[in-house]
Amino acid sequence: xxxxxxxxxxxxxxxxxxxxxxxxxxxxxxxxxxxxxxxxxxxxxxxxxxxxxxxxxxxxxxxxxxxxxxxxxxxxxxxxxxxxxxxxxxxxxxxxxxxxxxxxxxxxxxxxxxxxxxxxxxxxxxxxxxxxxxxxxxxxxxxxxxxxxxxxxxxxxxxxxxxxxxxxxxxxxxxxxxxxxxxxxxxxxxxxxxxxxxxxxxxxxxxxxxxxxxxxxxxxxxxxxxxxxxxxxxxxxxxxxxxxxxxxxxxxxxxxxxxxxxxxxxxxxxxxxxxxxxxxxxxxxxxxxxxxxx
Amino acid sequence: xxxxxxxxxxxxxxxxxxxxxxxxxxxxxxxxxxxxxxxxxxxxxxxxxxxxxxxxxxxxxxxxxxxxxxxxxxxxxxxxxxxxxxxxxxxxxxxxxxxxxxxxxxxxxxxxxxxxxxxxxxxxxxxxxx
Numbered sequence: 538x539x540x541x542x543x544x545x546x547x548x549x550x551x552x553x554x555x556x557x558x559x560x561x562x563x564x565x566x567x568x569x570x571x572x573x574x575x576x577x578x579x580x581x582x583x584x585x586x587x588x589x590x591x592x593x594x595x596x597x598x599x600x601x602x603x604x605x606x607x608x609x610x611x612x613x614x615x616x617x618x619x620x621x622x623x624x625x626x627x628x629x630x631x632x633x634x635x636x637x638x639x640x641x642x643x644x645x646x647x648x649x650x651x652x653x654x655x656x657x658x659x660x661x662x663x664x665x666x667x668x669x670x671x672x673x674x675x676x677x678x679x680x681x682x683x684x685x686x687x688x689x690x691x692x693x694x695x696x697x698x699x700x701x702x703x704x705x706x707x708x709x710x711x712x713x714x715x716x717x718x719x720x721x722x723x724x725x726x727x728x729x730x731x732x733x734x735x736x737x738x739x740x741x742x743x744x745x746x747x748x749x750x751x752x753x754x755x756x757x758x759x760x761x762x763x764x765x766x767x768x769x770x771x772x773x774x775x776x777x778x779x780x781x782x783x784x785x786x787x788x789x790x791x792x793x794x795x796x797x798x799x800x801x802x803x804x805x806x807x808x809x810x811x812x813x814x815x816x817x818x819x820x821x822x823x824x825x826x827x828x829x830x831x
Numbered sequence: 832x833x834x835x836x837x838x839x840x841x842x843x844x845x846x847x848x849x850x851x852x853x854x855x856x857x858x859x860x861x862x863x864x865x866x867x868x869x870x871x872x873x874x875x876x877x878x879x880x881x882x883x884x885x886x887x888x889x890x891x892x893x894x895x896x897x898x899x900x901x902x903x904x905x906x907x908x909x910x911x912x913x914x915x916x917x918x919x920x921x922x923x924x925x926x927x928x929x930x931x932x933x934x935x936x937x938x939x940x941x942x943x944x945x946x947x948x949x950x951x952x953x954x955x956x957x958x959x960x961x
Contacts, residue, residue, distance in 0.1 A: 585840040751874035
């Protein structure tokens with residue numbers, strides 16, 4: 538009989554878990570809608586800003602016109618120190634979402650170590666911070682709460698620190714790593730080089746003229762444009778990451794709910810079997826008792 | 832080539848994309864026009880009106896607050912912070928667009944001259960449509 542009770546308890550506990558996972562799925566579903574909408578609207582702007590900046594950088598690099606002295610556009614900068622900005626979620630229970638990003642980070646850390654390049658880690662999101670702390674990896678900067686509710690001003694402040702160090706020559710490259718939203722079912726690992734501006738994406742072409750700048754203090758113009766670019770890339774990264782997080786969690790929780798249903802079915806079968814068994818045993822006992830009395 | 836590609840994007844999405852004959856921008860150092868085959872140029876934009884002459888000869892006006900434009904021989908890319916296109920099927924739609932545009936410009940600029948200039952342009956643009 539104890540067995541029966543145990544199974545009953547187990548069924549109830551699985552059902553309780555299922556309730557939680559189902560609720561979490563619904564919450565993520567609702568949040569995903571909003572996050573996806575936000576990311577979708579910003580996507581074109583981020584892409585065009587990227588296009589604009591990388592084309593300018595390409596032209597500066599190819600024809601060495603005004604602005605070439607700016608560190609931000611020097612494609613062939615020797616790399617000694619790298620600033621790695623990693624975005625993960627604050628919460629878990631979203632499948633491999635955080636792990637994928639952390640694995641990429643560790644792989645890149647190893648690669649840079651082999652090349653004897655120093656890496657500074659600037660981390661957004663509790664999950665990555667906990668993971669790195671546990672593994673004894675040093676971080677330069679950490680921030681919690683930003684990945685759950687992206688805010689332009691906060692994102693800009695965070696990236697400005699990197700830009701300042703880059704401009705001052707403390708770092709030679711700024712990289713952004715996060716898991717982006719591809720569609721409802723898949724996330725995509727994104728590794729972007731923010732600074733110096735990545736020109737490998739620009740289609741090579743013949744330039745007929747050099748760039749003119751207006752107002753003519755091109756340095757100032759370029760710097761504000763590049764800052765805007767970096768800030769928006771960071772902000773968009775956060776939005777994209779948030780949408781991806783919710784889609785990953787929705788999927789993970791959907792799977793969990795299905796698994797729980799399966800488990801409840803299995804346990805119910807086991808429960809019925811056990812009940813039948815005990816009834817059979819009881820009957821046999823009664824019958825054999827009656828037989829013995831004859 | 833008598834047209835060029837023009838794209839205008841804001842953080843809230845793309846508001847114009849297509850082939851145009853010419854476009855006028857409110858540059859930081861004064862208004863300037865761009866025709867196809869224009870030399871490469873990067874310019875800061877101030878609060879003002881972008882006027883676009885489309886391939887079919889119609890003129891569109893878009894009020895912007897601030898941004899950047901990159902012109903090159905066959906493509907012009909504009910990224911702006913906020914923009915209100917002066918379009919509308921009916922007069923009430925148009926009136927709403929004009930009102931929004933005026934609010935945008937008041938928020939973006941503190942020079943009375945610039946504001947008056949934009950308002951005048953917007954109203955002319957609206958009048959030519961009806």
